[in-house]
Amino acid sequence: SDKINSKFIYKSLFIILVTAFSIFSAYTLMPKMDYLPLGNKNMMESRFTPPPGISYNERKAMGDFIYRELKPYMEGEKDGYPQIDNFVFIASSTYVALRATSKDESRVAELQPLLASVSVKLPGITASTSQVPLFNIGRGSSNTFLMNVTGAMDYESLVNTVRLIQDRIMAEIPEVQLRLNPTSNPVYPEVQIIPRREALKSAGVTATELGISVDAYLDGRKIGEFKDPSLGTIDIMLQGERKSFNNPEEVYSILVNSGSGLPVPISSLAETKEVMGIERVRRYNYQRSFLFIITLPKGMVLEQLQEKIDKKVIEPMRAEGLLQGITIYSSGASSKLESAKQALSGNFILAILITYLLMAALLNNFFYPFIIMFSVPLAASGGFIGLDLVNKFLTPQSLDIITMLGFIMLIGSVVNNPILIVYQTLNNLQYGMSGRDAINDALKTRIRPIFMSTATSLFGMLPLVIAPGAGSELYRGMGSVILGGMALSTIFTLFLIPALLSLFVGRKKAKI
Incomplete structure (x- = not known):
């Protein structure tokens, strides 16, 4: 027993x-x-963030410089890098990129430091260089982490917070490559129309009605959709008298219907402020938004990068009270x-x-x-x-x-x-x-x-x-x-x- x-x-x-x-x-x-796996696609890409308003001649000069730098590597192996089979430089006012392929498909990843070194030599240009993945997911790809930052605050405070987040990420995780969309550098003059609450109340006009009127006179306001089986969906726009505004003073003279039915100029309902703004405005739920496009470094995966950013950047900043009124969420491959x-x-x-x-x-x-x-x-x-x-x-x-x-x-x-x-x-x-x-x-x-x-x-x-x-x-x-x-x-x-x-x-x- x-x-x-x-x-x-x-x-x-x-x-x-x-x-x-x-x-x-x-x-x-x-x-x-x-x-998703990165794969081994025979293409290396550098995406540039050019200065806003870059001219055609400046873009052409960039292309000429890149051609001179990479031409010796198309003739054979050099400095330990594989021979470049072909490369193309794409440049428009909003999108600038360089793509290259390797003669030896198995060695395309070795071109990354070469293209990165060429990108660094371009003055005033920031770039991220990585192998093109096999799978693209909406705006991003399988090797990029997309982080959206929005805030219901004034523009300057939001930009300062975005720059602080960017600096913290680069300090804590220096091996990543980061781009901002749109760029946080204000270089374009813009006019902000700030409603005067007392004047609006006296005239019987709401801030929303004022905004709709300004939109209608400038670029037009979408008020509905018309669906046609043959033409698809057509936007119905409310558009004021079409004319070009040559200076801010002409915007002040736009007439808005008051509660009594009499037209009132915008100048009596709102204040105007001339500031420097960004190239374009990105919004999420009607709030200004910035998109962090972070390329994964070699040897790091999506979940690992997300945890590092949360623990080393986002959580400490929240504890310090630096992210009040800020909403941060991920999109692209991370959310999927x-x-x-x-x-x-x-x-x-x-x-x-x-x-x-x-x-x-x-x-x-x-x-x-x-x-x-x-x-x-x-x-x-x-x-x-x-x-x-x-x-x-x-x-x-x-x-x-x-x-x-x-x-x-x-x-x-x-x-x-x-x-x-x-x-x-x-x-x-x-x-x-x-x-x-x-x-x-x-x-x-x-x-x-x-x-x-x-x-x-x-x-x-x-x-x-x-x-x-x-x-x-x-x-x-x-x-x-x-x-x-x-x-x-x-x-x-x-x-x-x-x-x-x-x-x-x-x-x-x-x-x-």
């Missing part, structure tokens, strides 16, 4: 330790998440990552549930499928171990959406081996074997097909992980997860499943 009890304790302890190891290793090795995480988590649980119910229906039992499902934590642990090994010994590989699909695929793959052992054990019991003999015979007769099927899967998946071809590097993460999950699960399944079975059917006597 003591011997039986000690064996029971040892087996229980082994099962607990293996399960705890699986959960602990999966938790500790789980990396920060990314949205959150929704994708929730969707995949639900799909993972659903896959486990469907697999369990399917096995319960096939085995006509709800208990034995539960034993089989013990292989899933092992597979998850092996998946994270495989991903970690790829990161350490092959190439940086993030936990992106495609990689996460590998964990869902693992559920249907790793249960096959335990099914063989459990099903053969149940067959042996039906033929009258004792519980212990049934388990030993099932393991002995099924170990060869288990190793055969697993080995073919592992060796078939190995080239995808070790030496992927052009385009297939997108699936390297998924391959490493499946490879590691199947390998670890197969090894421990041969010990864990028999131990679990022996706890419940091991004491059954043979039937004569």
Whole structure:
């Protein structure tokens, strides 16, 4: 009796330790998440933020300078950089970019410091240089973090806060490349119309009505839409008498209908203030907004960058009271990552549930499928171990959406081996074997097909992980997860499943 009890304790302890190891290793090795893989597109891009109002001649001079700088690198390898196959310079009044391709497609990433060094030589220009990702998400891409900053405050206070956030980000995370849209440098003269509350009240005009009137006389005010099956949606605009305003004084003379029906000039209802403004105004919920476009540095993923910005920049500034009245939210790949995480988590649980119910229906039992499902934590642990090994010994590989699909695929793959052992054990019991003999015979007769099927899967998946071809590097993460999950699960399944079975059917006597 003591011997039986000690064996029971040892087996229980082994099962607990293996399960705890699986959960602990999966938790500790789980990396920060990314949205989509960068890929290896043969194109490097520098995006410039030129001074507002840059002229055609200045843009042409930029192009000539870049051509002189890069021409020697088109003739062959130089200074350790790969040969440039082609490059193009695109310049308009609002968009300036440089794109280059490598003669050797596998070395395009090495052009990044070259293009960055050329960009630095352009006076008054800020630029961010990165490899063009395969996937674009709306305004951003899979390797950019978009952060929106809005505030219901005066323009100068908002700009000062935006500059402070920018300085803090560059000080705390100097390896990132950051662009602002629009630029925070005020260089354009503008006239601000500031309502006088008492004058508006006396005239029976609201601030909203004043704003609509000014809009209608200047660029027009959208008041509705007309939908036509052939033409689509047409905006209905309220437009005052079309004329050009040559100076601010002409704007002051715009007439607005008062509450009594008599026209009143704007100059009697509002004050005007001449200030320097930005090139264009970006708004969110009718509030001025600035967009931070932050390019991920090599080796950093989206979730990691977002956490760094929150902990090192945003949270300390909120604690110091520097972000009162400021709203900060992420968009682009970052917001899509959150929704994708929730969707995949639900799909993972659903896959486990469907697999369990399917096995319960096939085995006509709800208990034995539960034993089989013990292989899933092992597979998850092996998946994270495989991903970690790829990161350490092959190439940086993030936990992106495609990689996460590998964990869902693992559920249907790793249960096959335990099914063989459990099903053969149940067959042996039906033929009258004792519980212990049934388990030993099932393991002995099924170990060869288990190793055969697993080995073919592992060796078939190995080239995808070790030496992927052009385009297939997108699936390297998924391959490493499946490879590691199947390998670890197969090894421990041969010990864990028999131990679990022996706890419940091991004491059954043979039937004569």
